[in-house]
Amino acid sequence: MTVTALPDTEATPPKRxxxxxxxxxxxxxxxxxxAILFFAVYVIIPIFQSFSISLYDWDGLGxxxxxxxxxxxxxxxxxxxxxxxxxxxxxxxxxxxAIPAGLFIALFLNQTVTGIRIYKSLFFSPFVLSQVVVxxxxxWFYLPNEGLLSNxxxxxxxxxxxxxxxxxxxxxxxxxxxxxxxxxxxxxxYLTGLNAVDPEQVEAARLDGAKGWxxxxxxxxxxxxPATFIAFVVTIIGALRSFDLISIMTNGGPFGQTRVLSFxxxxxxxxxxxxxxxxxxxxxxxLFLIMLVxxxxxxxxxxxxxxxxx
Amino acid sequence: MFPRPIxxxxxxxxxxxxxxxxxxxxxxxxxxIAVAVFSVKPASDFTQGNYWGMPGSFDLxxxxxxxxxxxxxxxxxxxxxxxxxxxxxxxxxxxAMAGFALGIYKFRSNLWxxxxxxxxxxxxxxxxxxxxxxxxxxxxxxxxxxxxxLFHIAFQTGFCTLFMRNFIRAxxxxxxxxxxxxxxxxxxxxxxxxxxxxxxxxxxxAVLIFTFIWNDYFWAIVLTQGPDAQPVTAGITSFNxxxxxxxxxxxxxxxxxxxxxxxxxxxxxKHFIAGLTLGAVK
Numbered sequence: 001m002t003v004t005a006l007p008d009t010e011a012t013p014p015k016r017x018x019x020x021x022x023x024x025x026x027x028x029x030x031x032x033x034x035a036i037l038f039f040a041v042y043v044i045i046p047i048f049q050s051f052s053i054s055l056y057d058w059d060g061l062g063x064x065x066x067x068x069x070x071x072x073x074x075x076x077x078x079x080x081x082x083x084x085x086x087x088x089x090x091x092x093x094x095x096x097x098a099i100p101a102g103l104f105i106a107l108f109l110n111q112t113v114t115g116i117r118i119y120k121s122l123f124f125s126p127f128v129l130s131q132v133v134v135x136x137x138x139x140w141f142y143l144p145n146e147g148l149l150s151n152x153x154x155x156x157x158x159x160x161x162x163x164x165x166x167x168x169x170x171x172x173x174x175x176x177x178x179x180x181x182x183x184x185x186x187x188x189x190y191l192t193g194l195n196a197v198d199p200e201q202v203e204a205a206r207l208d209g210a211k212g213w214x215x216x217x218x219x220x221x222x223x224x225x226p227a228t229f230i231a232f233v234v235t236i237i238g239a240l241r242s243f244d245l246i247s248i249m250t251n252g253g254p255f256g257q258t259r260v261l262s263f264x265x266x267x268x269x270x271x272x273x274x275x276x277x278x279x280x281x282x283x284x285x286x287l288f289l290i291m292l293v294x295x296x297x298x299x300x301x302x303x304x305x306x307x308x309x310x
Numbered sequence: 311m312f313p314r315p316i317x318x319x320x321x322x323x324x325x326x327x328x329x330x331x332x333x334x335x336x337x338x339x340x341x342x343i344a345v346a347v348f349s350v351k352p353a354s355d356f357t358q359g360n361y362w363g364m365p366g367s368f369d370l371x372x373x374x375x376x377x378x379x380x381x382x383x384x385x386x387x388x389x390x391x392x393x394x395x396x397x398x399x400x401x402x403x404x405x406a407m408a409g410f411a412l413g414i415y416k417f418r419s420n421l422w423x424x425x426x427x428x429x430x431x432x433x434x435x436x437x438x439x440x441x442x443x444x445x446x447x448x449x450x451x452x453x454x455x456x457x458x459x460l461f462h463i464a465f466q467t468g469f470c471t472l473f474m475r476n477f478i479r480a481x482x483x484x485x486x487x488x489x490x491x492x493x494x495x496x497x498x499x500x501x502x503x504x505x506x507x508x509x510x511x512x513x514x515x516a517v518l519i520f521t522f523i524w525n526d527y528f529w530a531i532v533l534t535q536g537p538d539a540q541p542v543t544a545g546i547t548s549f550n551x552x553x554x555x556x557x558x559x560x561x562x563x564x565x566x567x568x569x570x571x572x573x574x575x576x577x578x579x580k581h582f583i584a585g586l587t588l589g590a591v592k
Contacts, residue, residue, distance in 0.1 A: 130543050284437040
């Protein structure tokens with residue numbers, strides 16, 4: 001039996017080879033192989049490795065020492081971990097404001113006046129900036145004396161503020177910076193969604209006397225459901241992934257009050273605070289488990305869709 | 311159409327809307343405009359405390375040539391290009407094949423493999439950080455562009471496969487059946503039938519991945535250090551350390567770093583938005 005990987009199909013072979021006979025069954029796996037290989041090596045296997053590393057005390061170079069659940073026990077009493085966890089919650093809650101804000105801007109821009117396309121693109125442009133640039137831009141915007149924010153408050157007779165230097169407000173300041181590109185993203189999702197709203201339903205509702213908020217709530221928003229779902233997914237993921245902004249704007253400070261799990265993990269495992277890979281991995285596992293709740297929900301939603309479809 | 315077209319409103323409302331539009335845009339882009347203004351100001355403005363007044367002089371060329379000729383910025387930019395372009399090609403190629411397999415063939419584990427890609431695409435980076443850094447070190451690829459590219463290709467394949475598979479699903483299936491009846495080999499169906507139809511998806515993904523990878527910061531600082539391999543997002547922090555408190559140069563540097571994805575977006579707008587909003591309409 002000869003196995004020919006890519007048989008020449010122009011000439012009709014006298015005997016059908018093994019590949020020819022199993023073509024339909026084998027081909028998908030041949031096409032999948034490179035992607036699965038890469039994904040397994042760099043994504044799937046590392047997840048399990050992190051779980052196992054979290055049970056060790058390891059500085060990344062020397063011998064790893066098995067410590068069982070000790071890292072997790074330490075987490076329970078770690079104040080910095082608690083602060084990070086609370087900040088993650090703040091991110092989750094306030095980052096979701098991007099969804100109504102994006103809808104609002106989309107409604108504002110959903111007109112056909114001259115130049116509206118340019119306006120839409122420019123409103124969207126913050127999304128394509130790197131988070132590093134967004135962080136720098138906002139850090140300068142917030143500067144206590146020189147920053148534009150303090151200067152603008154000055155016009156109204158309000159004192160200068162040091163948003164990023166204030167332990168209470170710094171996290172909200174960073175979230176506000178993150179909302180800027182995220183709102184742009186949600187806006188573009190809703191603009192696309194609004195484009196596809198059935199005009200006949202809108203007209204019918206108008207004839208029935210629906211307008212304004214009622215129209216929005218009962219006729220438009222239900223039709224925007226797919227856009228809302230995606231906006232929700234990307235915003236939740238974005239909130240839990242927040243790292244760049246914090247690293248650039250405050251580097252976790254002041255007094256570690258702007259840390260989130262993703263940042264704290266990096267700090268523990270890879271920065272001047274020491275190379276505690278095991279402890280870092282334990283933090284990452286907690287973050288992963290939080291994310292897993294959402295991932296499971298997203299997958300479940302997709303699964304229902306697939307069932308409904310072909 | 312909702313809201314009601316402004317053309318049907320009173321002339322006063324129309325005028326209000328048309329004046330509100332540019333005002334809202336200026337408010338929206340204010341932080342960015344501020345940085346753009348900073349980047350053309352002379353150094354003397356900052357030493358004299360003239361942060362928000364009129365620029366003392368228009369120093370666009372001076373400031374930007376400092377960035378291009380007097381810093382590591384060009385090297386960082388080149389690194390970014392050498393990281394981003396291979397990643398785009400690799401991720402698009404792998405996911406086109408994977409998407410074809412998952413979109414066309416019916417086999418028992420199809421949905422599970424698909425969900426593996428989707429779920430992996432959502433995981434927090436930190437759960438991968440320690441093992442991936444370790445793996446990269448073991449392969450001797452730490453602080454190389456190759457190390458970053460390999461990881462990026464692997465991770466982006468998750469999102470790209472989700473995208474490609476859904477796109478291929480929407481293609482007319484009878485086309486493939488017809489080709490099979492004709493006796494066309496499966497890999498030829500991929501190459502000659504499906505791939506040409508996927509051009510819009512390939513373009514959309516290419517621009518999206520370009521932006522994502524260009525803007526990556528986390529993996530850049532985990533897997534590389536120094537101007538030999540670091541992309542511009544990581545390089546900008548060393549640039550800023552070099553020109554501490556020289557706001558005109560730091561602003562110019564940020565604008566240079568941000569420009570390629572912005573250009574990419576404005577040039578390929580249609581594809582970019584098609585890629586981002588796939589699935590936003592049913």
